[in-house]
Amino acid sequence: MTTAWQPRPPSSAPGWVESTWRTSTPLPRPCRISPTCGPRSSRDGSAVNRNERLDEDDVRVRPGRSKSRPRTKDRPDHSQAQSATVVTIDRGRFTIIDASGDRHYAVKARELGRKGIVVGDLIDVVGMDNSTVVHRDGRENFARIVRRLPRKTTLRRTADDADPVERVIVANADQLAVVAASTHPQPRTGLIDRALIAAFDAGITPLLIVTKTDLAPATELMALYEPLGLPVVEVANKKVTTHVRGLFAGHRTVLIGHSGVGKSTMVNALVPDAERTTGGVNEVTGKGRHTSTSVLALPFTGHGLIIDTPGIRSFGLAHVDLDRVIHAFPDLRAASDNCPRGCSHDEEHCALNTDPDVNPARVSSLRRVLRSRAEGESRN
Known part of the structure; x- marks a missing residue:
């Protein structure tokens, strides 16, 4: 026998709530703001009395996309901060030395934001008295860098x-030592000239150090730069003379040069406790092996610093104005005064072509830099 279809009767099971999505009057929603308008639950899931007042554990503040607001407008002035100097950086952690020469470990405070800190920066630090590498229980405790003082040089x-894109090598250096080897690897005047241009542009006093002169004489190289009026010294047999030590005493000196020229070897001779890794030269390519991977500043005599840097393969000068390049060639400046107005120093009527007192090798070096800079500007 066939029965007619009948609608399903409404369920009367306990806990059943009829759907109201088609009705015009929605179900009341519990209030999550007022403590008296409905049942609430605390963060741990336990029931909260509706007459109980809210506390900060019950309120969840969703931070903005950039930063969350501080809880108070009163910001610390860090009046008790101590001065220090950054000597090396490793994955966002800074090794610093205080005025007495003691080492500490620090991180950037949040209020510094994206302000960059490099080796040589003078900073203000809080919590330096309690900063150690690792506590006995395994917890790390770092001081906080709260201010970066204005840089004297960059x-x-x-x-x-x-x-x-500019890359800051070091801050607050007052002396730049360009290190070149007389042989193995062969000296490259291009890097020397570019480093001198960067030094003059930054207001840093340059000097030239020629290493490995016991293997080959560096007479021609030294004669090329002695007319510039900058100190030109040589280092032989991996030994540093008293004269060279005197050039570094009381100065913040940064060492720049290709890999394999002997920068780290000279640093180990100047500072015996440095223990910088050294490497040889590739016999096939004639180039040095890249051993130093980070910038490191070491305290030296007379409150000075010796700053060792990794070997540099290229030294771009896109940040230097073209009109200032000629100032890094003081031996050519007098002859360039006779050039016609607006001379690019790479033209047929340039006075550098006819002056008998200028060194043709120096003129060629200047023009290589100017041409490379002009090509770089045209590509941008």
Whole structure:
């Protein structure tokens, strides 16, 4: 026998709530703001009395996309902060030395934001009295860098002459030592000239150090730069003379040069406790092996610093104005005064072509830099 279809009767099971999504009067929703308008639950899931007042554990503040607001407008003035100097950086952690020469470990405070800190920066630090590497229970405790003081000098470079991104090598250095080897690897005047240009542009006093002169004489190289009026010294047999030590005493000196020229070897001779890794030269390519991977500042005589840097493969000058390049060639400046107005120093009527007192090798070096800079600007 066939029965007619009948609608399903409403369920009367306990806990059943009829759907109201088609009705015009929605179900009341519990209030999550007022403590008296409905049942609430605390963060741990336990029931909360509706007459109980809210506390900060029950309120969840969703931070903004950029930063969450501080809980108070009263910001610390850090009047008790101590001065220090950054000597090396490793994955966002800074090794610093205080006025007495003691080492501490620090991180950037949040209020510094994206302000960059490099080796040589003078900083203000809080919590330096309790900063250690690792506690006995395994907890790390770092001081906090709360201020970066204004920089006196900034040594910069770019990847090449077309790269607009500046890379800060070191801050607050007052002396730049360009290190070149007389042989093995062969000296390259291009890097020397570019480093001198960056030094003059930053207001840093340059000097030239020629190493490995016991293997080959460096007479021609030294004669090329002695007319510039900058100190030119030589280092032989991995030994540093008293004269060279005197050039570093009381100064913050940064060492720049290709890999394999002997920068780290000279640092180990100047500071015996440095223990910088050294490497040889590739017999096939004639180039040095890249051993140093980070910038390191070491205290030296007379409150000075010796700053060792990794070997540099290229030294871009995109940050240097073209009109200032000639100032790094003081031996050519007098002859360039006779050039016609607006001379690019790479033209047929340039006075550098006819002056008998200028060194043709120096003129060629200047023009290589100017051409590379001009090509970089045209690409940008």
